[in-house]
Amino acid sequence: MSDFNSVATAFVKFYYDTFDSNRAGLSSLYREESMLSYEGANIRGQVAIVEKLTSLPFTQIRHHIDTFDAQPGLNGSVVVFVTGKLMVDDSPAPLRFCQVFQLVPVPGGQGFFCYNDVFRLVYG
Amino acid sequence: MSDFNSVATAFVKFYYDTFDSNRAGLSSLYREESMLSYEGANIRGQVAIVEKLTSLPFTQIRHHIDTFDAQPGLNGSVVVFVTGKLMVDDSPAPLRFCQVFQLVPVPGGQGFFCYNDVFRLVYG
Numbered sequence: 664m665s666d667f668n669s670v671a672t673a674f675v676k677f678y679y680d681t682f683d684s685n686r687a688g689l690s691s692l693y694r695e696e697s698m699l700s701y702e703g704a705n706i707r708g709q710v711a712i713v714e715k716l717t718s719l720p721f722t723q724i725r726h727h728i729d730t731f732d733a734q735p736g737l738n739g740s741v742v743v744f745v746t747g748k749l750m751v752d753d754s755p756a757p758l759r760f761c762q763v764f765q766l767v768p769v770p771g772g773q774g775f776f777c778y779n780d781v782f783r784l785v786y787g
Numbered sequence: 788m789s790d791f792n793s794v795a796t797a798f799v800k801f802y803y804d805t806f807d808s809n810r811a812g813l814s815s816l817y818r819e820e821s822m823l824s825y826e827g828a829n830i831r832g833q834v835a836i837v838e839k840l841t842s843l844p845f846t847q848i849r850h851h852i853d854t855f856d857a858q859p860g861l862n863g864s865v866v867v868f869v870t871g872k873l874m875v876d877d878s879p880a881p882l883r884f885c886q887v888f889q890l891v892p893v894p895g896g897q898g899f900f901c902y903n904d905v906f907r908l909v910y911g
Contacts, residue, residue: 744905761885781868
């Protein structure tokens with residue numbers, strides 16, 4: 664079994680690097696059974712999730728990770744919990760966010776996919 | 788199967804009401820296999836988790852929930868994601884926090900227990 668901390672570390676780097684450079688490239692992380700809750704909107708399935716992510720109303724975005732935690736979940740899955748800041752387009756003030764993923768082993772395959780994904784901005 | 792939104796709603800109310808009134812009462816939510824990551828400290832098992840929660844250095848605390856999201860997890864489990872503010876003792880300024888739980892059905896029993904629990908304050 665992969666070490667859950669290694670899985671989480673590699674995932675966080677890939678996810679946010681890809682989000683900031685080529686959101687459509689996140690497609691490979693989701694499957695039909697994936698769920699995304701984005702600021703209270705609930706979306707299910709790879710196609711709908713990628714459509715949501717690529718249609719978010721900003722051109723440039725940069726994530727900065729402040730903390731991340733990982734725990735083993737059920738059946739070889741990994742829970743990844745991230746807090747950080749994001750800078751959008753020309754906005755001078757960073758927005759705080761937190762996000763949790765549950766990564767589940769691809770059935771009969773290699774690697775993991777996002778089964779659960781919940782994102783929230785944190786206002787203060 | 789219980790509806791995951793109902794499970795999450797009841798859990799959030801019970802958890803934060805109990806945290807704010809009688810932290811030792813959270814014991815029933817954890818089992819030997821439970822994990823808590825609290826501000827980066829990793830704790831495993833019911834006894835150690837309750838010891839951690841009851842030894843946190845404040846006398847009075849009050850949680851205010853700003854958002855909560857729920858998703859079904861694997862095998863009948865429920866992912867619960869909360870953001871909010873907490874007031875500690877006589878501190879005038881609320882602290883922002885976010886927390887995720889994965890609730891798993893009690894094996895051969897009734898109800899759910901906290902398998903995963905990750906808590907972070909959000910500064911900034």
